[in-house]
Amino acid sequence: MGFKVNPEVMSVSELVIQTKGLYKTYRNRAAVDNLNLEIVKGDIYGFLGPNGAGKTTTIRMLLGLIKPTKGSIHLFGKDLTKEKMNILRRTGSLVEYPSYYGHLTAVENLETLRRIIGGPKSRIAEVLDIVGLTKEAKRPVKGYSLGMKQRLGIAAALLGNPELLILDEPTNGLDPSGIQEIRELIKNMPKQHGITVLVSSHLLSEVEQMAGRVGIIREGQMVFQDTIQNLVSQSSSGFRLSVSEPELAMGLAFDMGCDGKLQGQMLELEPMQDAKVAMLVKRLVENQHAVYRVEEKRKSLEDIFMEIVGKGSVQ
Ligand code: ATP
Numbered sequence: 451m452g453f454k455v456n457p458e459v460m461s462v463s464e465l466v467i468q469t470k471g472l473y474k475t476y477r478n479r480a481a482v483d484n485l486n487l488e489i490v491k492g493d494i495y496g497f498l499g500p501n502g503a504g505k506t507t508t509i510r511m512l513l514g515l516i517k518p519t520k521g522s523i524h525l526f527g528k529d530l531t532k533e534k535m536n537i538l539r540r541t542g543s544l545v546e547y548p549s550y551y552g553h554l555t556a557v558e559n560l561e562t563l564r565r566i567i568g569g570p571k572s573r574i575a576e577v578l579d580i581v582g583l584t585k586e587a588k589r590p591v592k593g594y595s596l597g598m599k600q601r602l603g604i605a606a607a608l609l610g611n612p613e614l615l616i617l618d619e620p621t622n623g624l625d626p627s628g629i630q631e632i633r634e635l636i637k638n639m640p641k642q643h644g645i646t647v648l649v650s651s652h653l654l655s656e657v658e659q660m661a662g663r664v665g666i667i668r669e670g671q672m673v674f675q676d677t678i679q680n681l682v683s684q685s686s687s688g689f690r691l692s693v694s695e696p697e698l699a700m701g702l703a704f705d706m707g708c709d710g711k712l713q714g715q716m717l718e719l720e721p722m723q724d725a726k727v728a729m730l731v732k733r734l735v736e737n738q739h740a741v742y743r744v745e746e747k748r749k750s751l752e753d754i755f756m757e758i759v760g761k762g763s764v765q
Pocket residue numbers: 476480481499500501502503504505506507508652
């Protein structure tokens with residue numbers, strides 16, 4: 451099937467993250483293979499791929515934690531190798547499980563961090579409010595649920611007032627209500643706080659309700675990068691027509707060059723352009739057929755995702 455990595459035409463200034471030809475090899479094996487990430491300001495970018503696809507390796511490179519084997523990374527239009535400290539000051543992150551002092555409260559944990567990164571004390575209450583931990587802020591963190599710990603991790607990432615938030619599988623291991631809480635929290639970031647977000651996940655369903663654009667990687671390579679809407683629009687698996695005289699209608703559809711078959715009283719047609727569907731309906735009506743229903747058959751987003759990251763060819 452024809453999934454494509456959309457060639458983007460965007461000016462560098464609109465891109466908060468841009469990588470070009472990014473590679474990371476471990477023992478001659480590419481964990482990240484020629485990756486061109488493009489994340490637009492104000493977006494929530496869903497970075498997707500199955501386990502081992504290379505998401506964490508990419509994120510670690512974006513945060514300057516490991517060095518790329520090859521390729522360039524620009525954050526806020528600046529070269530990471532040249533302006534690392536300046537860039538990282540503007541970036542908050544949550545990578546793998548955050549670590550805390552269990553015997554300290556959320557406020558105390560955030561205070562230890564604030565002493566390192568600076569900023570006003572009042573920011574602690576602000577970030578606890580954003581993540582909905584104000585009420586629990588004076589309890590020792592060791593009694594927190596996993597969901598609360600993840601929210602505290604996001605609070606810590608927000609402490610330095612970042613313009614960009616990078617979250618590596620923030621919902622990993624959470625129950626459905628915990629997942630929902632984190633999702634709601636992330637959703638608000640661009641609109642309420644002006645923060646661009648990159649969030650990784652191995653499940654499309656987890657990011658589909660919040661992400662604008664998604665990048666899907668498989669074996670270190672980008673196999674799809676575009677909006678969720680465009681992913682959905684590529685999901686048509688054909689049309690179903692209910693008409694008064696199916697056999698005659700099928701003949702007419704074949705004459706117009708449509709592919710398909712009769713399934714009981716229904717015409718099952720292969721995917722085609724909207725204009726061709728309109729033409730077919732027009733011809734049917736002109737030939738005195740009654741057209742009762744035209745339905746588009748769509749695959750679920752998860753089916754599409756599995757098709758992209760599965761074993762089949764993608765281009
Ligand atoms: P997961 O969701 O399981 O974390 P991922 O998409 O984040 O998966 P990565 O952790 O980036 O994937 O791993 C990508 C590939 O690189 C894997 O095959 C992994 O085994 C390999 N890899 C990652 N780090 C190292 C390392 N330090 N040494 C050797 N191989 C590594």
